[in-house]
Amino acid sequence: MAETAVSAPELVTSVDGRVGRIVLNRPRVINALNHPMVTQMAAVLDEWKRDPEVSAVVITGAGERGLCAGGDIAAIHRDAAAMAGSTDDVAAANTPSAAFWRDEYHLNAAIGDYPKPVVAVMDGIVMGGGVGVSGHASIRVATDRTRLAMPEVGIGLVPDVGGTWLLSHLSDELGTYAALTTTSLDGADAVAVGLATHYVPADALEPFLLALADQTPEEALAAHAVTAPESALAAQREWIAEAFAGDSVSQILARCAAGAQSAVKAGAKIAAMSPMALTVTLGALRAAASDATLRDTLKREYRTSLRCLQYPDLAEGIHAKVIEKGRDPVWAIAELDDIDPSRAAGFTAPLPDGCELTFDETGTHR
Template identity: 60%
Template structure:
């Protein structure tokens, strides 16, 4: 893996021995994605998809901290602070909306990639990092993996196809992950169906070398090992019962009845609006026919989050000022109306919708 270098591009693309390698190269920010990076990645993936000399693609993150910590949250904060209370036209014209349009299109292309697309989900994999890895046809986790969709903690709703992925995890474990922002280790990710193969982190370099000299199947056979037991999957019985409810308030009450006040308290610390919209989004995703359809809905929701004060406030509290004391509007689940929730997924004007080339 190339060493991080400030003189190098933010995405390092290399093609060797039939393997196309994309390395996200912003280690100081745990390889957070920005719009330029999405454009570079999408162009290279399209090129390699049509290149008969490339038989597989590998995506990884520079440094040791993780594949990708998500999108450029500071840039999103600037837009959210400026756009709260505005209309759809203003929000969709923002840099954040332009970034999401191209990012979501790339997520859809990754899910349909015609060659082995091997995502090395080592270390931190959050938000946008999930979008470039969990839709892959070959998902590799390690003993260092920490995968999470923490959006409700900053007033956002899981995107990059996150509601599509989480809604399809059995026994409401995906609902649990979405509403609590609980991180998954490598064993959890495999047990929940968010990853496919477990390779010890100290053997990743050997695994990558094997990809260059043999087949993907043989490299996985040589280096993938059975994962440890998943502590989260072991809790599926009580989670399946508690998180099947139709409202976040009922889920919180169910958690308390199950003696899981810690989980209830964690949920109640998140944005009430983001929680309610997230639960509605997960239920809607179950009935959708494709990731592309889900991404259209998620784009609408992300745009509406820019217009809601909780997004700017949540990022301020968690990332900018780091006081961890957001002032949510409204502050209680009881005050989030069904009408307010429905607006987040309501269609945009036709010329503002996410479309695919």
């Protein structure tokens, strides 16, 4: 008689000695987050917060390709395609994507405010939602395989999951550079700019993770973390700080065009992205830099995500880049100079009553 296949759980949780372990377990899609994973992760974190036997939490991804490649892009595309061209915020707030984002952003805030050490292992690909479940952790471990990016503007979306908070607080406009160019950072870059706190070589990850069962994170890091290599991105701080301090994307592009070869290449990358997403992203980064808490930023990002869901570029960007794999998107507005500033500002305007992202408690970010 044929055996019945049993699906593995998409989120694996366990308590091992003094540490609670969370494993994102969708390796075939680089552990992309779906809604059940987010709600289950939030529930177990809440449980362990009150468990005296759990002194720390460690978050890893199954397989060797990466921690997490982002959110469930197929589900978001369905809603974006249905909502494209709409101006109905209430309808957008009642989509499955909106429900996912609400719970995901609550999870991001909970990780940022967690009262126990959270060790996020940023091994392999860490993008979008993967940054959300790792970038707000108190201990963020990069490796020689780390490839970290916020590539949202390339598909007509604005960085979310607290990404504009993280990137806006990097020095020398390195976060602005990463957001507008969608550049992937390696482990050395992540440590140098402050997105990662420690560097553990990939071949030392297994003993490091095993050590967490009976050692504090500090003790395990002392034994297995090493000094990160020199960062190629950090070496470019000077020209990036000058070029990306502009008040508009057009100004940044002009400075890149007048710069050295690396600046010209950066400008060429930016020019291929969604003009509306670029404009809204730059404004969101500048606003996030003045926010008091991560939660303030998440509230703004929820607004931009819902407005992106209604703007045609998101459906087009996902279809071209992900579904058709590599086609150049045809953006709704092709030129930056044609973007109406008031239309871009509308992406962060308050939502109708009952639609805003809210938090039950006032949290403080580390």
